[in-house]
Amino acid sequence: MPFNMQGWEWVILIVLALLIFGGTRLAGAGKNAGRALREFKDETRQIKADDEKAKREKAERDALSQGTPNAPVVDEVVEAEVVEQPEKRDQA
Numbered sequence: 001m002p003f004n005m006q007g008w009e010w011v012i013l014i015v016l017a018l019l020i021f022g023g024t025r026l027a028g029a030g031k032n033a034g035r036a037l038r039e040f041k042d043e044t045r046q047i048k049a050d051d052e053k054a055k056r057e058k059a060e061r062d063a064l065s066q067g068t069p070n071a072p073v074v075d076e077v078v079e080a081e082v083v084e085q086p087e088k089r090d091q092a
Contacts, residue, residue: 005013017026 021029
């Protein structure tokens with residue numbers, strides 16, 4: 001294996017990186033990498049939650065359309081305007 005490194009080889013690699021880039025640059029790069037990983041995890045978690053919500057909603061719609069007796073009740077909000085009907089006059 002090409003990357004079969006021992007502990008002291010990692011130490012040499014870190015010392016060389018510190019000499020080349022400096023401590024502040026490496027610290028900033030580590031901070032940015034951590035932030036990027038955190039954002040990536042948050043986004044993947046949100047995508048999974050959205051997918052699960054869409055599947056749940058689809059299952060509820062399918063159950064309602066098939067008339068399943070144990071289907072969950074979904075309240076629908078319908079906007080309407082109340083219109084009074086004119087009174088019918090007796091023409092006699």
